[in-house]
Amino acid sequence: MRRLLFFLPFAVFGAVAGFGLWALTSGRDPNAFDSPVVGRDLPALALEPLADLPLLQTGEIGGGVQVVNVFASWCVPCVAEHPVLVSIAESGVPVHGIAYQDAPEDTLAFLDEHGNPYASVGRDAGRQVLELGLSGVPETFLVVDGAVAYHAAGPILGAPGDAFLAALDAAR
Amino acid sequence: MRAAILALLLMAAPAWAATEPDEVLADPALEARARQLGTELRCVVCAGESIESSSAGVARDLRLLVRERLVAGDTDDEALDYVVARYGEGVLLRPRFGGHTLALWLMPAGLLVLGGVGAATALRRRGRGTGRALSAEEAEEVERLR
Incomplete structure (x- = not known):
């Protein structure tokens, strides 16, 4: 018993070091937020139309695999991820856009300049997107048969091993 | 001011x-x-x-x-x-407070109790001394130092 006690400091050190090793190597992001919307139906948002583009009706988005992307013309990472959204749309998966706190003419100019991958678009001039648990732009949602299957916060840059693209591939 | x-x-x-x-x-x-x-x-x-x-x-x-x-x-x-x-x-x-945050909420109190028990045991043991009478040599040394 007494001798076992001498090993106690080593055991404590081992436990602390083990926790540190786990924290460093598990890939867990302590700042990441849960996204309760994942697994639920995509909520119905009252979005406003953008010029004469087809209006996104999130409440009745329909079946199959689809992508909903929240973007803004003033958002620099949105420019960076735009080509990836274009290629997703070209591969046959419908991509829909929500323009977040953006002037309509700025959004239209953005789509003119970078191309419009969106099958339908809606404008959120208010706080509708908080329903999705949005923390900023860009954010992208994978929707399978009307339910959110994956929530990517931040740009999708198409790097190998991208978690969103892997989820998209798995869904189709 | x-x-x-x-x-x-x-x-x-x-x-x-x-x-x-x-x-x-x-x-x-x-x-x-x-x-x-x-x-x-x-x-x-x-x-x-x-x-x-x-x-x-x-x-x-x-x-x-x-x-x-x-x-x-x-x-x-x-x-x-x-x-x-x-x-x-x-x-x-x-x-x-819930099942998933039990460790978070109870850890400080738990560690305090654990530390308290450890400290109390150590202090009691120290207070008790060795419990052995002085040997003849030791007694002599004590006398000499006096």
Whole structure:
């Protein structure tokens, strides 16, 4: 018993070091937020139309695999991820856009300049997107048969091993 | 002098709240509740700050959302639940007590008890001494030193 006690400091050190090793190597992001919307139906948002583009009706988005992307013309990472959204749309998966706190003419100019991958678009001039648990732009949602299957916060840059693209591939 | 310091402090008060004038509710009681709730909700992009003290866009949106819920008649808990349903429990700066947070809440008290038991055992053992009588040589040495 007494001798076992001498090993106690080593055991404590081992436990602390083990926790540190786990924290460093598990890939867990302590700042990441849960996204309760994942697994639920995509909520119905009252979005406003953008010029004469087809209006996104999130409440009745329909079946199959689809992508909903929240973007803004003033958002620099949105420019960076735009080509990836274009290629997703070209591969046959419908991509829909929500323009977040953006002037309509700025959004239209953005789509003119970078191309419009969106099958339908809606404008959120208010706080509708908080329903999705949005923390900023860009954010992208994978929707399978009307339910959110994956929530990517931040740009999708198409790097190998991208978690969103892997989820998209798995869904189709 | 004291009055001047107090006046300065009162004037500086808005400096640590990011709430902008156009967000403030007309009803002071509701506004006070909204500010209290704002200090309990974490800003989702700045993590270490409450939405009450953050000037990030989404923090402002969340402040407005909380006010909207309060005006709609939500209690404080209902308003918090509303945000938690959309952002997860991570938005609460004070984690809820439950099975998944048991370790978090009980660890400090547990460690205190463990340390206390350890310290008490060590102290008692030290107080007891070796419990052995002095040998003849030792007794002689004691006599000599006297």
